[in-house]
Amino acid sequence: MIQAIGLTSNPRRDLPAAVDDVSFEARAGRVTALLGTSGAGKTTVLRLMLEVQPGRGITYFRGHPLHRIAHPRREVGVLLGDVPGHPARTVRGQLRMLCAAAGVPVRRADEVLEAVGLVSLRGERLGTLSRGMDRRLGLACALLADPHALVLDDPADGLSARDGRWLHGILRAHAVQGGTVLFATADAKEAARTADRVITLDHGRVVADQEVTDFARTRLRPRVAVRSPHADRLGALLAKEARAAQRSVEVVHEDGNRLTVYGSTCPDVGETAFRHGILVHQLAEELGDMGPTANAGAAPPPSAEVLNPGDLPPLPPPVTVRTTPGPLRPLRYELRRAAGVGTGYLIAVAVLAASVALSVLLARIGHTPQRRLLAAWPTELPLPPAALGAGLLGAVAFGDEFRHPALTADRGTVPRRLGLLAAKLIVVGATALVLAFLAVGCDLETLYLLYGRELAQVPDDWLSLGASWVGLVVGCAWAGVLAAGIFRSTTAGLAAVVAVPVVVVPLVEKVPAGPSVRTAAGFSARMRELALLQWPFGAGRYLAAAVRVIVQPVGSALTLSLTALMCTYLFTALRGRVR
Numbered sequence: 001m002i003q004a005i006g007l008t009s010n011p012r013r014d015l016p017a018a019v020d021d022v023s024f025e026a027r028a029g030r031v032t033a034l035l036g037t038s039g040a041g042k043t044t045v046l047r048l049m050l051e052v053q054p055g056r057g058i059t060y061f062r063g064h065p066l067h068r069i070a071h072p073r074r075e076v077g078v079l080l081g082d083v084p085g086h087p088a089r090t091v092r093g094q095l096r097m098l099c100a101a102a103g104v105p106v107r108r109a110d111e112v113l114e115a116v117g118l119v120s121l122r123g124e125r126l127g128t129l130s131r132g133m134d135r136r137l138g139l140a141c142a143l144l145a146d147p148h149a150l151v152l153d154d155p156a157d158g159l160s161a162r163d164g165r166w167l168h169g170i171l172r173a174h175a176v177q178g179g180t181v182l183f184a185t186a187d188a189k190e191a192a193r194t195a196d197r198v199i200t201l202d203h204g205r206v207v208a209d210q211e212v213t214d215f216a217r218t219r220l221r222p223r224v225a226v227r228s229p230h231a232d233r234l235g236a237l238l239a240k241e242a243r244a245a246q247r248s249v250e251v252v253h254e255d256g257n258r259l260t261v262y263g264s265t266c267p268d269v270g271e272t273a274f275r276h277g278i279l280v281h282q283l284a285e286e287l288g289d290m291g292p293t294a295n296a297g298a299a300p301p302p303s304a305e306v307l308n309p310g311d312l313p314p315l316p317p318p319v320t321v322r323t324t325p326g327p328l329r330p331l332r333y334e335l336r337r338a339a340g341v342g343t344g345y346l347i348a349v350a351v352l353a354a355s356v357a358l359s360v361l362l363a364r365i366g367h368t369p370q371r372r373l374l375a376a377w378p379t380e381l382p383l384p385p386a387a388l389g390a391g392l393l394g395a396v397a398f399g400d401e402f403r404h405p406a407l408t409a410d411r412g413t414v415p416r417r418l419g420l421l422a423a424k425l426i427v428v429g430a431t432a433l434v435l436a437f438l439a440v441g442c443d444l445e446t447l448y449l450l451y452g453r454e455l456a457q458v459p460d461d462w463l464s465l466g467a468s469w470v471g472l473v474v475g476c477a478w479a480g481v482l483a484a485g486i487f488r489s490t491t492a493g494l495a496a497v498v499a500v501p502v503v504v505v506p507l508v509e510k511v512p513a514g515p516s517v518r519t520a521a522g523f524s525a526r527m528r529e530l531a532l533l534q535w536p537f538g539a540g541r542y543l544a545a546a547v548r549v550i551v552q553p554v555g556s557a558l559t560l561s562l563t564a565l566m567c568t569y570l571f572t573a574l575r576g577r578v579r
Contacts, residue, residue, distance in 0.1 A: 002026040002149055002180055007048045007057035009041075009204075018044045019055070019204040026182040026197075028148075031175045033195035034184040041204040042184035043080070046153050050078060061149055073102040076149045077142030083134055086341050086404040087127025091118055091137060093340040094126060094406070095144060100333035101407055102145040104319050112140040115316040116170075131158040139170060146319040149180040156190060166313060168194040173312040192216045224269050226259040227282035234278050235259050241272060257281075330423035334397075337406070338427055343396055348435055351389030352442050358385060359443040363455055371465050373455065374443050382501035386439035387476040388494075390432035394480025395493025397424045402488045416485065416573035424481050432477035436470055475558040476500070482565035486572060496565065504557035 007022040019041040026032035036042045047053035051066050058065055061075050069075050085094045095109035113119050116136040121129070129137065135155060142150055150171065156164045171181045171194065185191055191198045191212075198215040200208040208219070228234050235251045238261060242249035250262040261269055266285055273280045338344055358376035362368040368378070377384035383391075401407065407420075448456035459465055476497045484493030 001028050001060075001062060002032075002049070002151075002182055003060040004045070004049055005058050005060075007045055007055065007059070009044050009048060009053065009055040017204060019048060022048075022057070022201070022204070022206055024199045024206060024209055026149075026180050028180045029175055029178050030196040031171050031181040031183070031194060033191035033198045034182060034201065035186070035188060035191045035198050036184075036201035037186055040186075040201040042186075042201055043153055044204070045201070046080065046151055046182075046184060050076070050080075050151065052080070071103065071145075073145040073147065075147055076151055077145065077147035079138040079142050079150075079152045079155055081153065083126065083129075083138045083141060084405040085126045086400060087125060088341045088343075089126055090122065090340070091124055091126065091129070092122035093336065094137075095140060097333060097336040097340060097406060098141060098144055100329060100336055103329055104145055108144060108146075108316070108319060111316040112143050115143065115314060116140045117166075132160060132163045135159055135163070135167065139167065143174075143316055146316070147179075150174055150182070152181075152183040154184055154186070156185070156187075164190070169311075169313045170315070173315050176312065177315065188220060192220055221262065223286050224261040224264055224266055225282060225284050225286050226261060226269055226273075226280060227257055228259070228273070228278055228280045229257055230278050231257045231259050234273055234276075234280075237272055237276055237278075238264070238269065260286075330417070330419040331426065334420070334423040334427045337400075338397065338431070341400075343400070344393055344431065347389055347392055347396070348431075348438075351385050351435060352439060354385040354389075355439045356442050356446050359447060360450060363447055363451060370455075370457065370459055373447070374440050375469060376439070376443055382498060383472075383476065384439075386436055387473050388497065390428075390435055390473045390477035391480040391497030392490075392494050393431055393435075394424075394428045394477040394482075395484040395490045395497070397428050397481050398484035398488075399490025399493055403490070416569070418570075418573065421481075421485065421569065421573075424485075425478055428477045428481050429474050432474045433470060436473040440469065472554065472558065475562060479558065479561055479565060482562070482569050486565065486568050496561070500557050500561050501554055504561055505554055507557075 003025050005023050007019055009017045009019040011017045022041070022045055024032075034042050034045060044053065048055045048057060049059040049066075051059075061069065064075075066072055066076070083094075089097075092109055092113065095112065096106055099106050099108050110119075110122075113122055116139055118133065118136055118140065121133060124133075126134075126137070135158070139152075139155065142152065152171075155171075156167050159167060168190075171183065175181050175196075183194075192215060195212055198208070198210055198212055199206060200210075200215075200219070208215070210218070226234065231253065235253060238249060238259075239251050242264075248263050252260040252262070254260055266283055270280070270283055272278075273283075355376040358378065359373060362373050362376065362378060372379075375384045375386070444456050444458075479497050479500065480493040482493075483496030484490055487493070487496075
């Protein structure tokens with residue numbers, strides 16, 4: 001059961017709150033509709049319930065607020081607006097990625113695809129889906145973790161009549177199995193056809209909370225449906241008698257031999273037809289466009305569109321085995337996220353092409369040291385292409401989460417969990433490491449093919465240079481991840497990477513040289529002396545190599561930047577958790 005208590009949005013400038021003290025219940029085993037015109041506050045109510053939008057009030061899902069539920073996806077399935085996801089990702093790839101995020105077996109993706117009828121479209125890109133297929137995919141995402149409750153914002157918007165009937169059948173099937181269904185709609189007829197209970201909003205307040213039978217009787221316009229081979233004659237007689245009796249009756253001639261009579265009843269229409277000897281094939285009362293009722297004057301049964309439980313569309317089977325939380329779950333998610341779109345591959349190809357071109361250009365110009373030549377690092381550039389590409393890959397790792405969210409359906413923002421951060425750092429670091437080796441290898445091979453062995457010789461101190469190179473590229477990638485996670489922008493992540501040599505390096509060089517009573521002169525030498533101490537298991541060599549990297553200006557600046565970014569990230573993560 002869902003219990004919403006006192007939901008109130010924050011007041012807007014010079015305007016009243018969009019939602020003011022909204023309270024209601026959506027019971028298990030029933031379909032509840034949240035009805036209201038555009039601007040009535042339906043979407044705001046759902047966002048307040050899901051803690052996506054700040055405000056007052058609280059919502060309990062089976063007795064617990066959402067932020068106190070360990071696995072929200074397993075409690076509530078959500079569809080707010082369009083399906084969140086990168087338009088270049090495939091339907092199956094999107095669901096497999098969400099399986100890793102929700103901690104359910106990967107086979108669940110194929111099960112929900114079959115249930116929503118998207119098996120034939122599992123290889124399609126999200127950006128190519130029609131509106132109806134997008135709604136089906138959104139429902140598949142909501143059902144993925146086998147949640148108890150479904151919270152959907154206008155799920156039938158833009159659907160055909162056939163797709164709408166199928167969607168309402170899925171909602172009814174979920175309720176029949178004991179789940180809770182709450183959906184928002186602006187169509188009163190849809191609410192009457194589908195729901196068991198209708199909650200009506202107007203200007204952010206609850207104006208009615210009714211069973212569907214009471215709602216249909218009091219808020220929908222009743223009418224009488226008549227079919228007769230003499231429909232024109234019967235219609236004229238009904239209108240004549242209404243004028244004589246001074247009653248407000250409207251007769252509408254439909255296609256064929258059908259009449260729709262507003263403002264009358266089945267007994268009145270039947271008596272008129274009997275008195276004038278007119279044959280009637282159908283005579284029934286209707287409410288909205290729900291179809292004829294079983295007998296005259298009776299209100300339509302709840303869920304009139306789906307009468308037989310045997311006719312309900314099948315739901316995906318329940319999740320019998322749930323993956324326990326572990327360190328590999330966010331890692332699997334990140335691997336599927338990074339490999340599911342071509343952005344990373346395109347960046348890598350562009351970086352390698354730029355690195356080779358710069359290396360050849362520097363070789364033609366001359367006067368470039370061998371180590372910078374292999375790195376394709378002109379003196380005029382703050383960073384080589386490989387480092388800039390690694391930083392961009394790191395920035396995209398978090399930037400794509402905010403541009404095309406996949407983890408935000410139940411929490412409103414990308415969570416700053418340390419497990420997710422560690423997974424991104426591992427994947428991006430490994431990718432940057434491969435990119436660093438590929439860039440040097442491609443440059444070396446190209447220089448050998450064009451100019452021979454003279455420019456393709458490996459430096460004698462390749463070990464220390466390699467350590468510096470790897471530290472630079474991986475450090476730039478990590479700086480991009482952390483900055484994009486803090487500022488929620490790919491551009492900010494890349495800017496933080498470029499700021500290391502442009503802004504931080506000059507500061508690092510100027511601070512020790514500034515006027516002071518004591519200076520840090522000789523710091524590099526003392527660090528080397530520390531590294532030359534006797535360390536067990538031969539760790540002194542590796543420590544010495546690390547110290548040589550750190551004491552360089554770029555290494556010092558990068559270490560300082562990474563430390564500051566990590567502290568900022570941890571602070572924001574802990575602050576969000578405390579709130």
